[in-house]
Amino acid sequence: MxxxxxxxxxxxxxxxxxxxxxxxxxxxxxxxxxxxxxxxxIGDHQxxxxxxxxxxxxxVVTFDHEHVPTEHLRELVEAGTRVAPGPEALVHAQDKLVxxxxxxxAGEPQPAWAEVGTAAxxxxxxxxxxxxxVLKTPRGGYDGKGVFVVPDVAAAAALLEQHGxxxxxxxxxxxxxxxxxxxxxxxxxxxVWPVVETVQRDGVCAEVYAPAPDLSDELATAxxxxxxxxxxxxxxxxxxxxxxFQTADGVLVxxxxxxxxxxxxWTIEGAVTSQFEQHxxxxxxxxxxxxxxxxxxVVMANVLGGAAADPDWTGPxxxxxxxxxxxxxxxxKLHWYGKGQRPGRKLGHVTALGEDLAExxxxxVAAARYLADGVVDPAFAFPDEH
Amino acid sequence: MxxxxxxxxxxxxxxxxxxxxxxxxxxxxxxxxxxxxxxxxIGDHQxxxxxxxxxxxxxVVTFDHEHVPTEHLRELVEAGTRVAPGPEALVHAQDKLVxxxxxxxAGEPQPAWAEVGTAAxxxxxxxxxxxxxVLKTPRGGYDGKGVFVVPDVAAAAALLEQHGxxxxxxxxxxxxxxxxxxxxxxxxxxxVWPVVETVQRDGVCAEVYAPAPDLSDELATAxxxxxxxxxxxxxxxxxxxxxxFQTADGVLVxxxxxxxxxxxxWTIEGAVTSQFEQHxxxxxxxxxxxxxxxxxxVVMANVLGGAAADPDWTGPxxxxxxxxxxxxxxxxKLHWYGKGQRPGRKLGHVTALGEDLAExxxxxVAAARYLADGVVDPAFAFPDEH
Numbered sequence: 001m002x003x004x005x006x007x008x009x010x011x012x013x014x015x016x017x018x019x020x021x022x023x024x025x026x027x028x029x030x031x032x033x034x035x036x037x038x039x040x041x042i043g044d045h046q047x048x049x050x051x052x053x054x055x056x057x058x059x060v061v062t063f064d065h066e067h068v069p070t071e072h073l074r075e076l077v078e079a080g081t082r083v084a085p086g087p088e089a090l091v092h093a094q095d096k097l098v099x100x101x102x103x104x105x106a107g108e109p110q111p112a113w114a115e116v117g118t119a120a121x122x123x124x125x126x127x128x129x130x131x132x133x134v135l136k137t138p139r140g141g142y143d144g145k146g147v148f149v150v151p152d153v154a155a156a157a158a159l160l161e162q163h164g165x166x167x168x169x170x171x172x173x174x175x176x177x178x179x180x181x182x183x184x185x186x187x188x189x190x191x192v193w194p195v196v197e198t199v200q201r202d203g204v205c206a207e208v209y210a211p212a213p214d215l216s217d218e219l220a221t222a223x224x225x226x227x228x229x230x231x232x233x234x235x236x237x238x239x240x241x242x243x244x245f246q247t248a249d250g251v252l253v254x255x256x257x258x259x260x261x262x263x264x265x266w267t268i269e270g271a272v273t274s275q276f277e278q279h280x281x282x283x284x285x286x287x288x289x290x291x292x293x294x295x296x297x298v299v300m301a302n303v304l305g306g307a308a309a310d311p312d313w314t315g316p317x318x319x320x321x322x323x324x325x326x327x328x329x330x331x332x333k334l335h336w337y338g339k340g341q342r343p344g345r346k347l348g349h350v351t352a353l354g355e356d357l358a359e360x361x362x363x364x365v366a367a368a369r370y371l372a373d374g375v376v377d378p379a380f381a382f383p384d385e386h
Numbered sequence: 387m388x389x390x391x392x393x394x395x396x397x398x399x400x401x402x403x404x405x406x407x408x409x410x411x412x413x414x415x416x417x418x419x420x421x422x423x424x425x426x427x428i429g430d431h432q433x434x435x436x437x438x439x440x441x442x443x444x445x446v447v448t449f450d451h452e453h454v455p456t457e458h459l460r461e462l463v464e465a466g467t468r469v470a471p472g473p474e475a476l477v478h479a480q481d482k483l484v485x486x487x488x489x490x491x492a493g494e495p496q497p498a499w500a501e502v503g504t505a506a507x508x509x510x511x512x513x514x515x516x517x518x519x520v521l522k523t524p525r526g527g528y529d530g531k532g533v534f535v536v537p538d539v540a541a542a543a544a545l546l547e548q549h550g551x552x553x554x555x556x557x558x559x560x561x562x563x564x565x566x567x568x569x570x571x572x573x574x575x576x577x578v579w580p581v582v583e584t585v586q587r588d589g590v591c592a593e594v595y596a597p598a599p600d601l602s603d604e605l606a607t608a609x610x611x612x613x614x615x616x617x618x619x620x621x622x623x624x625x626x627x628x629x630x631f632q633t634a635d636g637v638l639v640x641x642x643x644x645x646x647x648x649x650x651x652w653t654i655e656g657a658v659t660s661q662f663e664q665h666x667x668x669x670x671x672x673x674x675x676x677x678x679x680x681x682x683x684v685v686m687a688n689v690l691g692g693a694a695a696d697p698d699w700t701g702p703x704x705x706x707x708x709x710x711x712x713x714x715x716x717x718x719k720l721h722w723y724g725k726g727q728r729p730g731r732k733l734g735h736v737t738a739l740g741e742d743l744a745e746x747x748x749x750x751v752a753a754a755r756y757l758a759d760g761v762v763d764p765a766f767a768f769p770d771e772h
Contacts, residue, residue, distance in 0.1 A: 013402050016395060016422045019708075019722025019734065036402045036424050272717050287713035294680055294739075322405075327673035331658050336405025348405065353680075 002045050002054065003064030004031030006337040006346065007260045007276075010268070011064070012037045014276035020284070025054040032337040033064070048072045055081040062238055062283045063259050066094045067140070084186070084237035084283035085258045092234050093258040096167050097138040103253055106233055108226065110253045111245070112170040122156035122168055129170040135159055136167045147203065172252060178212055178244040179263035180227035183278040183288055184236045191278060191288040192224045193271060198243070198263050201304075204344065205262040207365060208300040210270055210293065213357050215246075223251050230256070239264070239279040262302070262346075267291075269333050269351050270298030295353035299364040303348040306373030309341035315374040325350075325371050332367045347372070388431050388440065389450030390417030392723040392732065393646045393662075396654070397450070398423045400662035406670070411440040418723040419450070434458045441467040448624060448669045449645050452480045453526070470572070470623035470669035471644045478620050479644040482553045483524040489639055492619055494612065496639045497631070498556040508542035508554055515556040521545055522553045533589065558638060564598055564630040565649035566613035569664040569674055570622045577664060577674040578610045579657060584629070584649050587690075590730065591648040593751060594686040596656055596679065599743050601632075609637050616642070625650070625665040648688070648732075653677075655719050655737050656684030681739035685750040689734040692759035695727035701760040711736075711757050718753045733758070 001008045004026025012022040012033055025041050026034035034040045043050030045068050055061050060082040073087035085093075092099045100113045112129045116122050126133045135156060137146035149171065150156045160166060177200060182192045194211035212220070227242040230253075234240075241261035243254040264275035273281075273289030281288050308315060316324065318341070325334065329350075336348040350367045354360035370376055387394045390412025398408040398419055411427050412420035420426045429436030431454050441447050446468040459473035471479075478485045486499045498515045502508050512519045521542060523532035535557065536542045546552060563586060568578045580597035598606070613628040616639075620626075627647035629640040650661035659667075659675030667674050694701060702710065704727065711720065715736075722734040736753045740746035756762055 009402060012422070013399050016399050017719070017721050019720075019724050021422045021724070034424075036398070036407045038420075038422050038424060038426070040424070272719075281712065286709060287716065289712065290717040292717065323672060326667065326675065330673065331676040331678065333403070333658075334405075335403050338405050338407070 001025070001033070001062050001064050002051065002068055004028070004033040004040070005064050006032045006335075006339070006348075007064035008033030009036055009337060010265075010274075010335065011260060011276045011279060014274060015280055018277065018280055018284075018286075020280065023054060023058055025050060030340070032339055035338045046072070048075060051076060052079070055079075060084050060283045062279070063090070065259070066090065066257070070094065086235065086237065089234045089236050090258055093256045095138050096136055096255060097165075099253075099256060100167060102234070103230075106229070108230065108253060109250060111172050114168045115165060116156075116168045117160065117165045119153050119157040119160065122150075122160070123153045125168045126153070126156075132171055134169040134171050136169065137163050138165065138167055145203070172245050172247055175246045175248065176212075177254070178215070178223060178246050178251060179208070179261070180223040180242045180244060181261065181264045181267075181275060182224070182227040182231050182236075182240050182242070183238065183275070183282045184231040184240065185282045185288060186237050186285050188232070189288050190228050190231060191273070191291050192227060193264065193267060193275075193291045194293060195220045195223045195244075196263055196266070202344070204302070204304060204346070206302055206304065207361070208263050208266055209357060209361065210266045210298040210300075219246070219250065226251065226253070238282045239275050262349075265335070265349050266298045266300040266351055268335070270294055270300075270353060296355050297357050297360045298351065298353050299357070299361045300349055300351050301361075301364040301368035302346055303336075303350065303368045303371045305341050305343045305345040305347055306369075307375075308373050309343045309345070309347075321371055321374055325367055328370070329363060329367045332363055334371075387411070387419070387448050387450050388437065388454055390414070390419040390426070391450050392418045392721075392725075392734075393450035394419035395422055395723060396651075396660075396721065397646060397662045397665060400660060400666055404663065404666055404670075404672075406666065409440060409444055411436060416726070418725055421724045432458070434461060437462060438465070441465075446470050446669045448665070449476070451645070452476065452643070456480065472621065472623065475620045475622050476644055479642045481524050482522055482641060483551075485639075485642060486553060488620070489616075492615070494616065494639060495636060497558050500554045501551060502542075502554045503546065503551045505539050505543040505546065508536075508546070509539045511554045512539070512542075518557055520555040520557050522555065523549050524551070524553055531589070558631050558633055561632045561634065562598075563640070564601070564609060564632050564637060565594070565647070566609040566628045566630060567647065567650045567653075567661060568610070568613040568617050568622075568626050568628070569624065569661070569668045570617040570626065571668045571674060572623050572671050574618070575674050576614050576617060577659070577677050578613060579650065579653060579661075579677045580679060581606045581609045581630075582649055582652065588730070590688070590690060590732070592688055592690065593747070594649050594652050595743060595747065596652045596684040596686075605632070605636065612637065612639070624668045625661050648735075651721070651735050652684045652686040652737055654721070656680055656686075656739060682741050683743050683746045684737060684739050685743070685746045686735055686737045687747075687750040687754035688732055689722075689736065689754045689757045691727050691729045691731040691733055692755075693761075694759050695729045695731070695733075707757055707760055711753055714756070715749060715753045718749055720757075 009032040015022045023039040024033045024037045135148045177198045196210040197212035199207040231240045241257040244251040260275045267274040333351045352360045352364040388411045395418040401408045409425040410419045410423045518537045521534045563584045582596040583598035585593040617626045627643040630637040646661045653660040719737045738750040
């Protein structure tokens with residue numbers, strides 16, 4: 001697996017059960033997966049020699065992020081390496097303009113969009129679809145990076161100056177965000193999990209509710225079918241997360257991830273087969289596992305570096321917070337990534353299972369907040385967007 | 387963790403979620419845990435220098451087996467290493483005579499027993515408690531090794547000649563075998579799982595049913611309380627499995643394991659907190675997690691090396707069997723240990739969850755048998771003992 005982050009770390013856990021061991025290409029020895037995997041290569045994912053070294057003797061090469069240059073992956077494939085997802089599929093998760101074009105050809109629902117190279121292009125787009133306009137760098141964005149909401153042409157011009165050609169998108173009137181996850185094997189077998197609701201804060205995933213509450217069966221099925229069609233059309237092998245905007249009229253495709261995804265962490269305890277195990281099954285060309293839920297309601301909450309990540313923090317230290325977390329919430333499951341603490345960084349996540357969304361969410365969110373900043377907040381209102 | 391077997395392998399999986407990484411002392415680089423852990427020391431668990439090297443810088447030293455010499459552990463403790471369970475507790479899982487004496491002092495239920503050094507001792511014991519007599523080597527036995535059912539004095543004399551002093555036990559009229567698992571922290575917090583039924587074949591654990599079917603609440607509670615009393619009395623830190631004989635009159639203590647145990651593998655998917663995570667919580671002095679079950683019925687079946695482990699085997703190979711297993715049983719969970727195949731060896735296990743014991747057991751046992759020897763057997767009667 002290219003990348004030594006928490007996705008590789010949790011994929012290694014799943015690999016152990018399958019009798020496998022993950023070889024990881026990590027940027028450094030202190031990355032999440034490098035701390036726990038038996039076979040770690042330290043190197044840069046943009047370095048073809050490092051990628052070739054990783055691939056040597058491996059059954060298949062797969063990814064914990066989308067940042068490997070497409071041309072390097074083509075070289076690996078030409079040299080006989082199995083790469084899953086393959087470069088022709090993966091480019092749709094790497095390049096948002098490529099994705100928009102393909103979805104347009106396929107007639108799939110997405111926000112109004114245009115490729116914009118000049119301020120005049122953005123002015124025309126804003127005139128047609130309204131201001132503000134969302135501008136995105138086609139490549140390299142994640143967790144809200146590379147996404148800009150611009151109020152006027154001057155702001156757009158500055159971004160074009162800095163980044164070159166951008167993707168312009170209509171800012172849609174969104175009810176909420178959903179994620180539809182599907183796994184696809186080389187044989188073409190697919191498995192879908194229930195559609196979930198994702199809650200972002202400052203562009204970063206904060207909470208996931210499975211299944212998405214109050215989602216009609218029709219819309220849930222439509223979202224799952226959309227994800228399967230995209231997986232098939234693009235020839236995805238492995239996990240595909242289709243991030244969706246729910247609007248008054250249905251769902252629109254926001255973007256894709258072709259790997260285990262934050263919106264699927266709940267599946268570790270919450271589903272018979274986790275996204276990590278399923279990704280391995282798919283890329284290793286094994287039959288896929290059941291995606292049935294283990295409980296009626298599952299909530300995942302990220303632990304994002306908070307006040308406690310500040311070097312001047314004087315509250316309870318991490319080990320003390322973990323102690324209190326375990327004493328207070330003996331039924332909330334911890335996943336700690338072993339990374340250094342920085343404000344806003346994904347340090348871990350927690351998962352709670354139960355019957356009632358409000359109760360399950362309160363438990364998960366309180367636990368995650370306590371781990372992040374040592375504070376217990378008695379009030380857990382749903383986000384305002386809700 | 388001393389020992390590189392499957393227990394260490396699965397403990398490493400649990401450690402990853404807690405933000406930890408297990409350092410493993412493994413007899414060789416191909417042992418189960420050595421294949422997947424980031425920090426592996428190759429060495430002999432009877433070599434004090436290897437144990438000292440393992441302990442250097444570790445938070446705590448714990449075990450995946452009982453074979454470390456007690457005097458070495460005392461040396462580690464004297465040098466300031468935290469060892470959990472400590473040598474004074476662990477000796478009760480290492481030496482069956484020591485255990486029998488302590489249980490006798492405590493008045494806990496156990497089979498009639500005696501320390502026997504001569505044929506005359508065995509003759510007297512058999513005269514008092516009936517033949518055949520069970521003779522056990524006090525140390526070093528596991529999975530049926532070191533246990534002998536002897537029909538007469540001549541057979542006993544031969545064993546005494548070979549092994550020296552032995553433990554003689556009455557062969558009890560057993561209804562079935564049970565296991566009561568408890569975790570205990572240094573603080574003295576305890577957590578118990580439901581009592582399970584274990585089914586042995588040729589002295590090796592083959593199946594585990596959680597909870598033990600048709601066990602009265604009174605007897606279940608009595609078995610749990612017995613396990614907690616023993617854990618407290620011996621000062622256990624970590625997991626304790628109390629293997630029990632159920633007789634017409636109640637339960638008798640067979641033997642102890644002070645580590646994760648085969649009778650608790652079902653907890654990985656079947657309980658909120660697995661025995662592996664709980665062992666880590668206990669030895670690291672964290673609060674213990676919930677032991678609630680995730681489903682009404684959970685069955686674990688070991689995959690024991692079968693016909694397919696024979697070098698002349700011409701049936702489906704392991705990878706093919708895993709393919710068919712996954713296609714056929716998408717909801718049965720696999721744990722494969724990565725070891726070489728040998729007849730009778732524990733190669734992996736599977737776990738199934740559900741509502742009805744007969745249905746869940748049929749699924750788990752069929753899957754395990756197929757993985758072992760590539761044969762699907764349509765008839766899954768309960769063992770005759772039942």
